[in-house]
Amino acid sequence: MATYIFAGGGSAGHALPGIRIAETMCAQGHKAVFVGSRASIEERLCAHHGIPFHAVNTGRLNRTRRLSVFGAAFRTLQGALQARAVLRRIRPDGVFCSGGFASVPVVLAARSLGVRPIVTHACDLGLGLANRMCLPFATHLTCTFADTCNTFPMGNFVGPIVDPEILARDEDAAPRNGKPRLLVYGGSLGAAAINDKLRRSLPELLPDFDVFHVCGQSRLDPGLDGLRGYEQHEYVMAFSDVLKASDIAICRGGSGSLWELVLTGTPHLAVPLPLSVSRGDQIENCRHFETIGATRWMDQDTFLAAPLVPALRGLWDERHTIRAAMCAVAPERPAAQAISDILQGQLHADRH
Structure with missing residues (x-):
């Protein structure tokens, strides 16, 4: 039995890939330990999935405050020392690492101790700052998109890391109660702009759609409790069940969200994070899936200004065309198994 360390977080999109690989390794008889930020989404997810968790300091840059780089660097170095102590005890x-600034201290600690392999995973088309910081210290780069490997020759294309449960979907199931079920979510942290737009549009939406709204932590609206046809939650751990029960969706443009929707054949309207608060990775993701006909998307300003109901009716009318495009995107091999092989390949090499 081997022991592997997993890291990544700040959002569910960065934490869940590591958790899914950890579960794959545990199913093969190995031990998995997750290292991440204190009081974080990754800590809550690990508790839900029964994965041992160690908390360290992590440094996240604020894109609108230049001085934040000094505090982030200090916390990252603190976290690297803390992670080094964890790794020395565990001897993985x-x-x-699946991205996010929670990955950086762990990669630095692993490299300083001579741990191999160190695999860092690119969830999006382009590499974020945390992944770029990890890359010089990593032995392998795995990529969700084949195009990423064209930019980074050391990349290994593995495809999306998704929950296997989402693939068990009955495509011919009739809409619930005769109305399509609209799933609206903005990622694990929520999306205030999407939440506000949706809630203002409910009087026009509810005659045509049942709405399941995952609004993010501390973003519930008690005034809407009990509204017929509308259900709101801060976060849903068993998200695959919600996804399989949905007919169309509104979401952000994170790679994990788009892949899950594409692989379940769920037509969706994506609203990527604007450039004012991101590096544009979600816009790149949306454009990629748009080129193959699998995603419809609007920039946030257009989404906020446009009537929502006509856009969703148009999406619903196009559902058969969109689903046909999605069918051509399915990966040939589960990413979790490909990454498991990379992790265990070094172990087997060391034993021979």
Whole structure:
């Protein structure tokens, strides 16, 4: 039995890939330990999935405050020392990092101790700052998109890391209660702009759609409790069940969200984070899926200004065309198994 360290977080999109690989390794008889930020989404997810968790300091840059770089660097170095102590106790056989600034201290610690392999995973088309910081210290780069490997020759294309449960979907199931079920979510942290637009549009939406709204932590609106046809939650751990029960969706443009919707054949309207608060990765993701006909998207300003109901009716009318495009996107091999092989490949090499 080997032991592997997993890191990544700040959002569910960065934490869940590591958790899914950890579960794959545990199913093969290995031990998995997750290292991430204190009081974080990754800590809550690990508790839900029964994965041991160690908290360290992490440094996240604020894109609107230049001085934040000094505080982030200090916290990252603190976290690297804390992670080094954890890794020295555990003596792992490999490390997998799935992005976000929670990855950086763990990669630095692993490299300083000579741990191999160190695998860092690119969820989006382009590499974020945390992944770029990890890359010089990593032994392998795995990529969700084949195009990423064209930019980074050391990349290994593995495809999306998704929950296997989402693929067990009955495509011919009739809409619930005769109305399509609209799933609206803005990622694990919520999206205030999407929440506000949706809630203002409910009087026009509810005659045509049942709405399941995942609004983010501390973003519930008690005034809407009990509204017929509308259900709101801060976060849903068993998200695959919600996804399988949905007919169309509104979401942000994170890679994980788009892949899950595409692989379940769920037509969706994506609203990527604007450039004012992101590096544009979600816009790149949306454009990629738009080129193959699998995603419809609007920039946030257009989404906020446009009537929502006509856009969703148009999406629903196009559902058969969109689903046909989605069918051509399915990966040939589960990413979790490909990454498991990379992690165990070094172990087997060391034993021979």
